[in-house]
Amino acid sequence: MGGTEHLSLERVGATLVLTLNRPEAKNALSLPMLVGLHDGWLEADEDDDVRSVVLTGAGGTFCAGMDLKALADGGGMSGDHYRRRLREDPDLHWKAMLRHHRPRKPVIAAVEGHCVAGGTEILQGTDIRVAGQGAVFGLYEVRRGLFPIGGSTVRLPRQIPRTHALEMLLTGRPYPAEEAARIGLIGHVVPDGSALEKALEIAERVNACGPLAVEAVKASVHDTASLPEADGLALELERGWPLFGTADAKEGSRAFAEKREPHFHRR
Incomplete structure (x- = not known):
C-alpha cells in the first residue's frame, strides 16, 4: 500500500x-x-x-x-x-x-x-x-x-x-x-x-451490495447525466441488462429466497 x-x-x-x-x-x-x-x-x-x-x-x-x-x-x-x-x-x-x-x-x-x-x-x-x-x-x-x-x-x-x-x-x-x-x-x-x-x-x-451492480449503477448515473432522457434510458438498459445474467445476480436471488446474506464474487 x-x-x-x-x-x-x-x-x-x-x-x-x-x-x-x-x-x-x-x-x-x-x-x-x-x-x-x-x-x-x-x-x-x-x-x-x-x-x-x-x-x-x-x-x-x-x-x-x-x-x-x-x-x-x-x-x-x-x-x-x-x-x-x-x-x-x-x-x-x-x-x-x-x-x-x-x-x-x-x-x-x-x-x-x-x-x-x-x-x-x-x-x-x-x-x-x-x-x-x-x-x-x-x-x-x-x-x-x-x-x-x-x-x-x-x-x-x-x-x-x-x-x-x-x-x-x-x-x-x-x-x-x-x-x-x-x-x-x-x-x-x-x-x-x-x-x-x-x-x-x-x-x-x-x-455489502453486489460490486458489479454498484459499479454499473455509479457509471450509469454519471454517464447519463447530460444525455436527453431517451438516450439516457437506452444507455441504462445497455449497461444494466447484462447484470441480470451474472453469477452475482443469481446469488443475490438465491440468498433472498434462502433468507441469508449473499456472498458476491464479482462474476
Whole structure:
C-alpha cells in the first residue's frame, strides 16, 4: 500500500481510506498530497477487493485548498521525485483532484472543519458526502482574483440549484454545514468528530451490495447525466441488462429466497 508524507492510506475491511495528512497547513494541497491522491485512486480502481473509498482529512480539517504560500515560495511543492511524476504526467494534479478522473468505486467524503476552495472542488468529484456540524464549505477563489478551475463552474450548477451555485461561485462566502446540506451540497450532517464513523458506516452498506451492480449503477448515473432522457434510458438498459445474467445476480436471488446474506464474487 502506497501513500506519501501528506497522504495516508488505510484499509478498513473492503474500504480504502485516503486521509489528507498535512494538518499543520489545514491539509492545503501540496505536490506530495496530489501524487498520493492520484496513486490512491488508481489503487482503489485496480484492487477488486476494494469496494468503496472514503476520503477524509487529518487533524479536524478536510482541505483548505491550494497552498498559496507554497505556490509563492516553493514550500510544499518540492521533491524531485514528485516533480518528476508531474513532468511525466502533466495531468496528474487534475486526476488527483477528480477533475479528470472518475474512480470506479463509490467515493464517500468525510468532512470535518474547513473544506474550502480546492477542498470544495475535490468534494464535487465524490459520490456521497458526510460532514461534521462545524464543517465550513465555500469557493473562495474570486475573493483572491482567482478562478475555481478544478471544475466548479461546470459541476456545481449540475449538483445543486443554479442560484445557489452561482451565489457560492460569485460571492466566495463561507457556507456552514447545515446550509450546505440544505442546498444539497452534502447529504449528512453529524456531530463534530463523527463524520468518518458515519462515512465508514455508509461504506459498509455499499460493500455489502453486489460490486458489479454498484459499479454499473455509479457509471450509469454519471454517464447519463447530460444525455436527453431517451438516450439516457437506452444507455441504462445497455449497461444494466447484462447484470441480470451474472453469477452475482443469481446469488443475490438465491440468498433472498434462502433468507441469508449473499456472498458476491464479482462474476
